[in-house]
Amino acid sequence: MRRLLAVLLCLWAGPPAWAANQVVVRDFHWKIASTEHFDIHYYDESAPLVGFAAKTLERSYQRLSAGLLFKFKERRPFFLYASVNDMQQSNIVEIGDGTGGVTEPFKDRFMVFNDGSRQWLDEVASHELTHVFQYGVLLSGFWKSARILKTLIYPLWMMEGMAEYFTRDIDHTPGEVLLRDAATSGGLLPLWKLEHFSHLKPHQVRLAYESGGSALEFLEGEFGGGKIEKMLKLFESHFETSSVLQQLTGLDIFAFDKKWREWLEARFRRVARLERLQEPSAYGLQLTRPSSRDLPEQNSSPVFTPDGKHMAYLSTREGFPPVLMLRDMATGRSRRLLDTETRVETLDLGRFADLSRVLAVSPDGRRLAYFGKKNHRDLLCLFDLKTGRLERRELPGLSGALEPAFSPDGRSIAFSGMKDAVSDLYLYDLEGRSIRQLNADPQDDQSPAYSPDGRSLVFSSEVETPEDPLPYQRRLVLLDLASGSLRTLSSQRGSARDPVFSPDGLRVLFALQKEGFNEIHELELTSGRVQRLTRSIGAAYTPVYCAGGDAIAFSSQRAGSVHIYMGPRARFLSETVEEGLPSAVKRSTAAPALTLERPYKPSYSTDLFLPAFFYSSNGGLFWTSYWQGSDMLGNHTATGLLTYASGEGYLDYQAYYAYGRWRPKLLVGARGFLYNQHLKSSGYTTDQSAHAQGLYVSYPLDRFNSVSAGVENRTDYEDYNDSDYRMRHDVRLGVLAYQRDTVKGRYLVATRGSRLRLAYEDSPRVLGGNYLYRIFTGEAQQFVPTGGQSALAFRAFGAQSYGPNTPEYPLGGIGRLRGYSSGDYVGSRVAMGTAEWRVPVWENIDYYMWYMFPDFYFKQVALAVFSDTGYSWSSDDQLSSSRVGHLKNSVGVGLRIHTFILQLAQLVLSFDFARPTTERGGAFYFYFGPLF
Template identity: 30%
Template sequence: MKKTLITSLLLLTLACAFSEAQETYFGKNKVRYKDFDWSYIQTRHFDVHFYEDAYPTAKFAAAVLESAYVEINRELNYLIQRRVPIFVYNSHNDFQQTNIISSLIPEGVGGFTEAFKNRIVIPFSGSYEDFRHVLHHELTHAVTFDLLYGNALSSLISRQRLFILPLWFAEGYAEYSSRHGWDYFSDMYVRDATINNYLAPPWSLGGFLAYKQGQAMVKFIAEKYGEEKLGAILRKGKVHLTMNKALKEAIGIDEKKLWEEFSKEMKRRYWPEIAVRKEVAEVAQQLTHSREDGSYFNEKPEFSPDGGRLAIFTDKSDYTEIVLISADDGKVIDRLVKGERSADLESLHWYVSGISFSPDGRSLVFVAKSGGKDAILFYDLSRKKVYKKKKLDFYNILSPSWSPDGKKIALSALKGHKRDLFIYFIESDSIEQLTDDRYDDSDPSWLPNSNQLVFVSDRPHPENPIFDPGENAYVGKGAYMPGDLEYGYYNLFRIDLLDPKVTPLNVGPGANTSPAVSPDGEKVAFISNRNGIDNIYIGYLDSVVYYAVTDILTSVGWVSWSPDGQKIAFSAFNKGGFDIFV
């Protein structure tokens, strides 16, 4: 397919959480639901634009950008020649309405850098760590564009030839810099690709693998040939106009030789793990098969109250859907909700939000973008229709969880510049705020008494490491906020609705996420990366006892208990896709 230079430059900038998840949206034209009254703050190098009550978010962005610019300047030895405008949207729903580009923006896109005016556009999701990462990622594109093209529009008009930076290096360097070299999420992708033999030569790399394998390749170059060679490659490319010549001039080898060296190094690093860890199919029954049916994700399994079914998200039909599958063999029982085909179901937020059954098993609750805003949707399983849609005054809504007594829904919502926990009372149609602070609170899971919740937060925790912002400010999922706010290192906490005091759970070190309280209320299953890979652990709520359930080669993404407490359903990244296991 032919691509214009403009399209090529734009595509290089997209920072997608999961760009392989191809999503189709209703309609052909971008819909704008609101007007934005912009203000801005200036720093030495940036103009950070914001609107409404987002000054704290803009102030955070400004500090992150200046800090990231120091790192990028050190890596590339380059000073930008013009100020960079930054546009911060309060939510992804608002971000999708931007008129800075005319293209429709899929849910997976976490930000972009528009090349010709070198503008960075990014939404705030509620996670300061995600926000920091994407700001830094996109700034690398802005600096790289400035280095390579300067006034790209003038160059295009004058028909000068330009060096089109390969996707693997453009996104690989952006991830390398913004992740401070490496992170366990990237490790998951490259490990799986190496063990399952789908690493690709750099000249044919595409999709999300270009981000993660590209990051590994840039890291390989920096470690073997020196980090200063990254800037040298860009400068040589600007002169010689091809990546092969740029590599040859900068580090003495071409892409083919780089591929040979890199692939051998990955095999040396990851193949030994096969002997010490298990394949996921060796420890659990696989219920979905993404490699066989053409899907990319099968995610967020939730056991029905009778234990015989699982509600999941899947993209098997090329659209995101909610389907019921058998908990015994994975056969599809019913296709319930078809997303991305109407204004009422623009997006189902499958990557960041789950599904919950009513205690009687007759209904589901989930979140969807509807008419430009998120809404809580109640779905009748027998009538196969949404019977209630509740819109609330939030920028976004995530993780609805139906209480065991059937009277309320716990949820996580972004309001202003912070994401907190809320309780929606069904009968009175009222909402109550449960947490109210600057930390990122999400994924609530009820105890059987319907008065207590376990949830995830990046608030301070006794198990969290101490971060030194003067040294390496990124450890695993942790980071340090400009100023005095520790953030980004997630752990488990408990809160009581009758006395909303937050207390930490003692479930061990690592980034601990995705809690699921057992049916008897004594234990919590969760995911931890304490051994370098996201695996399932179980901890006792009223003690410091915890233990590992799995030790698999690739990462687990979500957990759900069976009603009898004998099984755990989970999603796992496996052979390039996400599948459901029990």
């Protein structure tokens, strides 16, 4: 019975432990406008984008329908968000950092956010629409729920690669850069290791997307047209990639992968030779060094203090979000500027996957400016380099901000801001705290930089070029601050980004993205001549003048990582660039017909229904089924699980309803079981039942902190027929909890941050309650990095219970004091702590057991050395008479084997041996996952 009560105590645990919080800060009043094939959902802020989105979607529909030979039988719901801050509040699916768009199979919904760029909206919407087509082919037919389960085995390199393949004509340069870098540095990812992407190292997911697109290009080019469409349809009836490829090419996945990589490596070796591409070290010395041998990282956006003694930059050496670093140029040492990121939840390396200059140093060298996010609002952050103080400033009226630039007098900051779904330039007055809009046009305006005299700004502005093979490009534009007049500085084809003036004001340095290359260029303002300064085998980003204009620092992609380099101007090229005329192409620019807007009305439907049953003459009927339903916006979600076994006399049920429209998250539900059992040993028949109903609410304070509260009614009943034994417990429970989680890790394991959970439970004698207790619990965890992926991990846990029915806590066992039995040293109050050092001993196994099902992908083996200490007691007298020698302690060692199942679900196999220091004995343990 005690075990049953323990299970029921956990029945209503509130939100999942140690999960990032979703914060909703606004309500969305959705409207719908329809085209022939889409229901476009939008709200007031995203309304200006509806016409463009409709044109883009219908144009992409025609291309995909022709390529995949599939047509929609009904319109698909599309959700258009005005900004990333808005989309991250969606309840349709969970949206994390680094997500640009999402497609889900339950209701064929897909969504994207606007970042100001038409190219972005076109590319991401078309990418997600490809997934809608894929689901249309693969999931249509009888019993969609079962087909949805099958999506777990579709190779992600094909699914995401197909989306990249069908959008490559919008802009293939970012993908070309990644593939060329990987192919020329031995970094291509084998396709058979890309069934899913969860196991990939940092910064490898984008490469995986592009690898899939390249593999499909190879498939189509080497084995004949129409193979992509056939491949997708073959997966309707196949479960394994090799069997599909055998029918298409006569090759299994391993042979196909080998031929694809040979083809790609040969192609890029030729490109590197013909284009005379060079390593970044040809132009300067590498200033940032890798923090790990095996994990890629990005270091970008270098900016220098006016005296040239320090360089600030962003780095992902500790994982995401990136951290601010400061390098002493004399000693070469770098240090982290901020010890905690809780005041600012995240900051961006640029515009999604495009690295850009996002840091600025004040003219006096005192302050560092950047934009960060907190509760889905962008903030201007000013970091004092001398005192270490961080100041945050609100930006009322704007839905986004990026790329700051100090004025030469240090009194204001120019930046790219978003309002009404359009990015323009704004000026922030540091003393008056006011914001002034500098220009107003429909183009996406980015990366402002001041001229040395402070009279003008140069920035990057997007233009649509529908008759060019590059349908979207970016031009350098000069804004005169006195008159407000605009002048285009150069009409070079491609996308010119991150301009910066030379100290003498005569030149502009910028990065140009065009036709597979991302290179540094320089514009002479007097003559209008443009020179190419680099020929990168990878790519060059975020250039900046330093050393009085005699040197250039830049970020460069090479061997999977991005590092910062600096060299004298004389080491760079000076190739004059001619403005070539492209061959004309024809694209549809006609606007599709749109219905009149109509308000969104809630509609509900089933997401999943998964029944399973069998019958035998001995065991009777066994039935289990899971059901899930929701509305179109995901604000209302209901789930149910039912299990029945007639032969065992057993019935188990669960039903939950969650409401998530507002910031407080509401959960109501019921759960219970009925069990009728005949005990052969005694001849008795026992009836057992447990029923619980509860209401819980969780309120996220921000991404890291939340409070929750709940009430629950529970009844436990046990009756032995033909005897006098009857038991009924009625529990009326209230729960309060606080949770904080700032833990982060670069890959596989937690290495930095802390967690805290405090909870109070009270089951009083109210409303017929007869099972009485009070419980206080607290748990704290702290992770201290010790280099690379190693860390010191500390855990403290305490619990104190009171009342006539107070539960007791065992001191020993897994999750407590290892080395002691779980039945020893039980008390109503307990305090314990763990110190554990975790260090990889085989950091990069990379062994994939593809030949078995389910497969295991072994990634790392780590050693753990630990010590557990604790004490349990049941009265104040027992505690007051205790001594240090009464503490129980154990020491031990363990192994943590990190693996993935189906390349999707992470699984940690843990082996421990612990030995008590206060008595004889010892114990071996095997369990899944780290204990904390």
